[in-house]
Amino acid sequence: xxxxxxxxxxxxxxxxxxxxxxxxxxxxxxxxxxxxxxxxxxxxxxxxxxxxxxxxxxxxxxxxxxxxxxxxxxxxxxxxxxxxxxxxxxxxxxxxxxxxxxxxxxxxxxxxxxxxxxxxxxxxxxxxxxxxxxxxxxxxxxxxxxxxxxxxxxxxxxxxxxxxxxxxxxxxxxxxxxxxxxxxxxxxxxxxxxxxxxxxxxxxxxxxxxxxxxxxxxxxxxxxxxxxxxxxxxxxxxxxxxxxxxxxxxxxxxxxxxxxxxxxxxxxxxxxxxxxxxxxxxxxxxxxxxxxxxxxxxxxxxxxxxxxxxxxxxxxxxxxxxxxxxxxxxxxxxxxxxxxxxxxxxxxxxxxxxxxxxxxxxxxxxxxxxxxxxxxxxxx
Numbered sequence: 001x002x003x004x005x006x007x008x009x010x011x012x013x014x015x016x017x018x019x020x021x022x023x024x025x026x027x028x029x030x031x032x033x034x035x036x037x038x039x040x041x042x043x044x045x046x047x048x049x050x051x052x053x054x055x056x057x058x059x060x061x062x063x064x065x066x067x068x069x070x071x072x073x074x075x076x077x078x079x080x081x082x083x084x085x086x087x088x089x090x091x092x093x094x095x096x097x098x099x100x101x102x103x104x105x106x107x108x109x110x111x112x113x114x115x116x117x118x119x120x121x122x123x124x125x126x127x128x129x130x131x132x133x134x135x136x137x138x139x140x141x142x143x144x145x146x147x148x149x150x151x152x153x154x155x156x157x158x159x160x161x162x163x164x165x166x167x168x169x170x171x172x173x174x175x176x177x178x179x180x181x182x183x184x185x186x187x188x189x190x191x192x193x194x195x196x197x198x199x200x201x202x203x204x205x206x207x208x209x210x211x212x213x214x215x216x217x218x219x220x221x222x223x224x225x226x227x228x229x230x231x232x233x234x235x236x237x238x239x240x241x242x243x244x245x246x247x248x249x250x251x252x253x254x255x256x257x258x259x260x261x262x263x264x265x266x267x268x269x270x271x272x273x274x275x276x277x278x279x280x281x282x283x284x285x286x287x288x289x290x291x292x293x294x295x296x297x298x299x300x301x302x303x304x305x306x307x308x309x310x311x312x313x314x315x316x317x318x319x320x321x322x323x324x325x326x327x328x329x330x331x332x333x334x335x336x337x338x339x340x341x342x343x344x345x346x347x348x349x350x351x352x353x354x355x356x357x358x359x360x361x362x363x364x365x366x367x368x369x370x371x372x373x374x375x376x377x378x379x380x
Contacts, residue, residue: 001136001166001167001168001169002134002136002137002138002141002167002168002169003138003168003169003171004029004030004032004033004034004168004169004171005033005037005171006138007030007138007141007168008030008033008034008037008038010141010142010145011067011096011145014065014145014149015064015065016064016065016066016067016096017038017041017064018041018042018055018058018062018064018066018067019034019038019041019042019043019066019067019068019069020042020043020044020045020051020054020055020058020066020067020068020069021044021045021048021051021067021068021069021070021098022044022045022046022047022048022051022069022070022071022074022264022290023044023069023290023293023294023296024069024070024071024074024100024102024293025071025100025102025292025293025294026071026100026101026102026163026164026165026167027069027071027098027100027163027168027294028293028294028296029168029169029170029171029294030069030098030168030171031069031293031294031296032171032172032173032174032294032296033171034069035173035175035296035297036173036174036175044290044296044297044298044299046263046264046266046299047074047077047235047264047265048068048070048074048075048076048077048078049077049078049079049080049081051068051069051070051078052068052078052081052082052085052086052095053081053085054066055067055068055093055095056081056085056086056091056093056095059093059094059095060093065094065095065096065149065152066095066096067095067096067098068095068096068097068098069097069098069099069100070097070098070099070100071099071100071102071293072099072100072101072102072103072113072116072117072120072162073102073112073113073116073232073234075099075116075120075123077264078097079123079127082127082129082158083127086157086158087127087128087157088128088155088156088157092155092156092157093156093157093158094152094153094155094156094157094158094159095152095158095159096148096149096152096158096159096160096161097129097131097158097159097160097161098134098160098161098163099120099131099160099161099162099163100163101117101120101133101162101163101164101165102116102117103115103116103117103118103120104117104120104164104165105117105118107164107165110231110358111231111362111363112206112231112232112233112363113232120162121162124160124162129157129158129159129160130151130155130159130160131159131160131161131162132144132147132148132159132160132161132162133161133162133163133164134161134162134163134164134167136164136166136167144161148161173294173295173296175297181287181321181347181348181349182321182322182323182349183321183322183323183326183346183347183348183349184348184349184351184352185208185209185212185285185287185291185348185349185352186212186216186352186353187323187348188285188326188346188348189209189212189213189216189256189285190216191323191326191327191330192254192256192283192326192330193213193216193217193220193222194220195327195330195331196252196254197252199226199251199252199377199378200226200251200252200253200254201226201227201228201244201248201251201252201253201254201370201373201374201377202226202227202228202253202254202255202256203227203228203230203237203238203240203241203244203253203254203255203256204227204228204229204230204237204255204256205230205234205237205255205256205257205258205261206230206231206232206233206234206237206261206292207234207258207261207291207292207293208291208292208352208356209256209257209258209285210229210230210231210359211356211357211358211359212352212356213227213229213256214227214229214357214358214359215356215357224359224361224366224369225369225370225372225373226370226373227366227370228240228244228366228367228370229359229363229366231359231363234260234261234264235261235262235263235264235265235268236265236268237255237256237257237261238255238257238262238265238268238269238272238282239265239268239271240255241253241254241255241280241282242268242271242272242275242277242280244374245277245279245280245341246275246277248279248374248378249277249278249279250279250377250378250379251279251374251377251378252279252281253277253279253280253281254280254281254282254283255280255281255282255283256283256285257282257283257284257285258284258285258286258287258291259284259285259286259287259288259289259298259300259305260289260290260291260298260300262284262300262305263298263299263300266308269282269308269309269312269314269343270312270313272312272313272314272341273309273312273313273314273341274312274313276313276315276340276341277340277341278340278341279340280340280341280342281333281340281341281342281344282309282314282341282342282343282344283343283344283345283346284305284343284344284345284346285346285348286300286301286305286345286346286347286348287347287348287349287350288300288301288350289350291350291351291352295350295351305319305343305345306318306319306343306345309343309345313341314341314342314343315339315340315341315342316333316339316340316342316343317342317343317344318342318343318344318345319344319345319347320344320345320346320347321346321347326344326346329344
């Protein structure tokens with residue numbers, strides 16, 4: 001395995017001292033080290049495309065080679081600036097890309113990563129971005145970095161390092177972004193579903209929230225047909241919920257979102273406010289962390305999510321910190337059509353149960369059961 005400190009020292013030896021990206025579970029030790037040790041020269045971006053732009057701006061300002069990290073599922077967000085900004089046919093801007101290879105062929109992974117894993121290398125081939133699969137041997141990795149920087153200096157364009165599972169040795173984040181919230185995320189989800197209407201449907205964001213929702217339904221013998229588990233597509237759960245709400249106006253629709261996911265595609269809130277659905281409730285569980293991929297901090301504690309929701313046109317906006325406050329909001333929301341859409345920020349703690357399981361149904365089974373339910377319950 002590669003010690004994250006050794007790896008960053010190797011990068012520093014090539015003149016790279018600026019880091020940006022979106023955390024990934026395969027990169028969590030590296031991300032944790034950078035978070036703890038790079039200070040103002042590290043920005044956790046809201047999405048991968050923004051990270052490419054931040055890196056490009058750093059190069060324009062300093063002439064140095066920046067470093068961008070991401071999960072391979074984030075390549076989609078990065079494609080536009082990689083091809084229309086940094087490419088050699090456009091501005092020719094160099095940078096190193098570190099990409100976690102979720103869904104690597106032959107390695108068991110979650111269903112949302114399977115396709116992305118199959119096409120990761122071919123995507124870089126299609127974009128004309130040279131890449132290497134980084135060795136987990138420090139000596140070999142140092143040689144690969146020599147090759148990486150040699151090509152970057154020759155071509156003046158990005159180069160990708162693809163990372164397999166367990167490439168980096170363990171390092172635990174020491175800087176603490178946790179808060180003193182009363183509730184866990186699972187506590188909040190339990191209160192939300194126990195207060196829900198019989199025909200209310202839920203769109204849950206990727207990561208721990210969907211896993212917890214699935215297990216809580218089983219715990220309370222509720223069935224899973226009312227829930228669409230957005231196991232991939234980080235940041236898009238609220239747009240899914242908006243479209244369902246608009247097309248099934250007789251169904252109450254709730255989006256269970258996370259702070260990192262909401263920040264990733266914040267413009268979706270503007271679309272919700274503009275379309276003004278009368279049956280949509282958008283709940284953001286805010287623990288100020290990318291909790292599913294290592295706990296690196298978001299910027300959700302430094303901005304006013306409720307203020308953003310108001311400015312986007314949500315009709316009712318709440319921020320709650322305790323179970324009693326959450327129960328009160330959930331049980332006493334005005335049902336008048338003129339008082340929706342509703343935004344609720346729930347402050348929760350980082351972390352999850354160690355024995356938290358995963359859904360035992362396939363994405364296709366989830367989709368089919370959900371569509372059957374909403375087509376039956378959502379008739380005029």
